Amino acid sequence: MSTLIRPPPKDPSQSAIENVLELTQLSDIDPDLFTNTRPLWHPPGARGIYGGAAIAQCLAAAQRTIPKDFTIHSMHCYFVLAGNSEIPIIYHVERVRSGKSFATRTVQARQRGKVIFTTTMSFVRENSGGEQRVEHSTEMPGIPGPVEGMDDLDYGGSPSGPFQSQRIEILNNDSPHPHTKKTRQWIKARGQISPAGGHEAHLSALAYMSDSYFIGTIARVHKLWRYSAVRKSNTKSSIDEDVLKKLLAMDDESLRRVKFMDQADIERLRKYKNGENPSDDKPEIGMMVSLDHTIYFHNPRNFRADDWMFTEMETPWTGDGRGLVFQKIFSRDGKLIATCVQEGVVRLRQRGDSKL
Incomplete structure (x- = not known):
């Protein structure tokens, strides 16, 4: 039940x-x-x-x-x-x-x-800070806006999901230094949040979406294989298996239009299709799970979670089986809404080991 x-x-x-x-x-x-x-x-x-x-x-x-x-x-x-x-x-x-x-x-x-x-x-x-205040805020970077009909192939982008997401190409993706890269996406609650829900409903929706691909930033900036076709009961798959099935059904031209796929991912999918074992090409995530999650809300009554919001994530450190990721969330008009921090377990699948 x-x-x-x-x-x-x-x-x-x-x-x-x-x-x-x-x-x-x-x-x-x-x-x-x-x-x-x-x-x-x-x-x-x-x-x-x-x-x-x-x-x-x-x-x-x-x-x-x-x-x-x-x-x-x-x-x-x-x-x-x-x-x-x-x-x-x-x-x-x-x-x-x-x-x-x-x-x-x-x-x-x-x-x-x-x-x-x-x-x-x-x-x-509300309004307890006084009339005169110390104020400043970081600016949203200039990036392409969301495109209708270009949602990602994940739970958030599925027609039945409660929110939509559109990932953008990773900033500095060719850099050899993972800490210099930034993963970026647009997110929004699907449909329109009811007036009866008030600002509380928008805050809860933002909190829900803030966990989307958060610790997964580490796998993306290290270009680790994230699409496990084998489910193990004692580990967390790093990607929805349904996504892998959809990707395997695509041809190369369609795959190149998928924003979150890089060339190495496409090559590995090609090997999957040909029945080859691609595990030697790139380290594979064996376990990736969140440990803690912090949100600082900056403009809690001055945004709509059912309008597109831009998120930018970066990771300053990964080591000893853990990783740290920072996230900034902006409203579509460039206002900083929230800053988030997450630490998680990030372990590679070890060769010859049945479990981590």
Whole structure:
């Protein structure tokens, strides 16, 4: 049973992402307890549910416990255990502090009594910074805008997915130094977020999308093979297996139009098609899973998550089986909306080893 209570029919007045992230308050037990209203997505080959769902639903739960004139400005999250999509999640909000200018909440996501995800969030009262302020912001780089009908071949870009994404060619992709490269994409919630959802729905949607291809930046800038055709129960596949099937069905000309494929990827796919073993050509990701995730919200009431947003990711360091990635998210008009940080496990598949 993937939900505690039978899910109601989807609300046609809400966007897909609002329906995905809907919570049920368990007020008869405790007004600070919530559970997922609808089943959560388990990416094919992944160890557990999509991490963005836990991030977003914890935020949505906490937002239900604060005054309307307070808004999230930072959240610090830890992925503790892989979430099971067949078991309901219970979100417990703890009201740590409610001050005049700032409020603090912690949320624990639990399954079968065990914590699978935990986060601490800070909220700030609107316009509490005073009339005179210190202000500056980095500028969005000049890049091509999104193109209608050019969504990526992934969950976000599928017609049934709650958000759309369009990746752009990696900046400095030919550099021998991975830390100088930047992966970039456009993202947006599919459809239109309902007025009833308020700014809280846009913030939860942003939190959900912020986990899209985040730690995967490391595989892309190192040009590691990310398309595993073999699923192993003890590791997380780094790419949706359905994507690999679609790519194998394409000819070379079509593959060259896929923005996130480089020439080495195309050569390896060609070997797959010919029945050859391409594992000698390029190291392959054996395990890639998020450890922690931080979001700083800069303009929390001044953007729309159902309009295109530009994200830019870079990794300053990878080593000892872990990697760190920074992400900046801009509104389409160039306003910096959020800055995110994620660390994750990044291990290569070892030759001759059956598991990592």
